[in-house]
Amino acid sequence: MTKKQYLKFHREFCQKMVAITAQKNADYTGKSDDPFANFRTIELLGVTSVEAGFITRITDKLRRICTFVQKGVLLVKEESVEDTLMDTANYCALLAGYLHEKRENTFKARRR
Numbered sequence: 001m002t003k004k005q006y007l008k009f010h011r012e013f014c015q016k017m018v019a020i021t022a023q024k025n026a027d028y029t030g031k032s033d034d035p036f037a038n039f040r041t042i043e044l045l046g047v048t049s050v051e052a053g054f055i056t057r058i059t060d061k062l063r064r065i066c067t068f069v070q071k072g073v074l075l076v077k078e079e080s081v082e083d084t085l086m087d088t089a090n091y092c093a094l095l096a097g098y099l100h101e102k103r104e105n106t107f108k109a110r111r112r
Contacts, residue, residue: 013086017086017089017090017093020086020087020090021090021093021094024090035094036050036094036097036098036101039053039054039098050098051095051098051099054091054094054095054098055095057091058091058095061085061091062088064084065081065084065085065088068081068084
């Protein structure tokens with residue numbers, strides 16, 4: 001793969017990620033406009049922090065990738081290793097967005 005081919009692949013991969021995150025976010029958050037609603041529910045239930053919820057999901061996906069690397073195959077055929085990689089990247093992007101929002105809210109609260 002050349003650099004040019006890789007950049008094309010990366011662009012297409014990211015476009016797929018955005019499409020997938022839009023669909024899954026709609027499924028997980030329902031009518032809410034809050035993209036982190038399903039993660040905030042964890043904290044509301046007193047189970048763990050929102051951040052730990054993100055890390056749990058990321059760890060789940062990393063374990064699935066490790067299994068693929070070790071065995072060379074995944075049993076759930078409906079989710080390819082590429083799908084799992086995209087989900088992992090999307091969870092990382094969601095966590096980054098959540099942390100950004102949290103910093104902004106903290107900054108605004110301090111300015112009051």
